[in-house]
Amino acid sequence: RLPSFYLADGSNLHAHLGPWFTLLCLTEFDTRGFAEAAESLGIPLCTSHVDVTGHADLFQGPALLIRPDQHIAWHGLAEDTGMARRVLAHVTGWAG
Numbered sequence: 001r002l003p004s005f006y007l008a009d010g011s012n013l014h015a016h017l018g019p020w021f022t023l024l025c026l027t028e029f030d031t032r033g034f035a036e037a038a039e040s041l042g043i044p045l046c047t048s049h050v051d052v053t054g055h056a057d058l059f060q061g062p063a064l065l066i067r068p069d070q071h072i073a074w075h076g077l078a079e080d081t082g083m084a085r086r087v088l089a090h091v092t093g094w095a096g
Contacts, residue, residue, distance in 0.1 A: 002070050008053055018046030020068050021088075025049045027062040029077075034065075037085035041094055065091060 002024075004014055016024065021043060023034050031047045038045035052059065061076040065087065073091040088094070 002064070002066055002072055003055075003058055005055055008051055013050065013052075014070065016048040016050050017066055017070065018044075018048070020044035020046070021073075021092075022066040023047040024064040024066055025062065026052050026056065026059055026064070029063045033081040033084040034088070036081045037088050040081075041085065041088055041092070043088055043092060043094070045088075067091070 002013065002017075004012060006012055016022070021038070023029075023031055023045060025031065025047060029049075034045060035047070037043075059075065063075065063077065064072050065074040067073045074087050
């Protein structure tokens with residue numbers, strides 16, 4: 001599960017999650033590939049950029065895909081639409 005802690009701005013990390021899938025960007029990350037893939041698959045996706053200074057050692061990669069139940073479904077780097085589509089299809093069980 002995604003750990004819960006307060007960010008430097010005083011907000012809780014979980015407050016940055018959407019109601020469905022959330023692409024949580026921990027560093028500069030081009031979200032267009034995920035946005036395009038999610039739209040083509042019909043998967044609701046929101047993106048959130050957060051500063052995890054002081055907590056970066058808890059995460060692997062520049063981005064995390066968080067499921068609606070707050071579990072980390074994926075972490076890493078997939079900025080192109082093809083890779084993002086494969087990640088989203090895998091974590092949702094979409095086989096099309």
